[in-house]
Amino acid sequence: MQKLNLPTYNFKLKSSENKTLIFDKLRKKYMVLTPEEWVRQHYVSFLIEEKNYPTTLIALEKQLIINNRKKRTDILVFNKEGNHEIIVECKAPSIKITQDTFDQIARYNLKLKATFLIVTNGLEHFYCKMDFENETYVFLKEIPNYK
Helix, strand or coil: CCCCCCCCCCCCEEEECCEEEEEECCCCEEEECCHHHHHHHHHHHHHHHHCCCCHHHEEEEEEEEECCEEEEEEEEEECCCCCEEEEEEECCCCCCCCHHHHHHHHHHHHHHCCCEEEEECCCCEEEEEEECCCCEEEEECCCCCCC
16 A cells, blocks of 8 residues: 555554455454555544544544435544544545545534544645634644644
């Protein structure tokens, strides 16, 4: 898999039916290793190892309904009160991050009302803090550490 613009982590990999699988320590099962899953697993490890977010506050591929359609957040981080704190949208490294990507995560956030939005393809990372009063977001250099 491609080297990402994130720290390297040791993942458990295995082969099954001509597919490479990666162990997801949050879902406690092996997942098919797609380029997007590679980014998701790195970013989850980044949040846990570098930013000190507890694993108990992180949910992967959480379903939500928007306009009667099922959608999934890649990574959803809750705060201690159980409110949505961060939504992370992961794309494969080959996918360029565009306005459409931001529109997608913004639609999710109309429902979830998270404080921070992150869009990453593993090579580029964009961090935003919501300004709900002015209905906009402010770009940040990085996401804050867990407090």
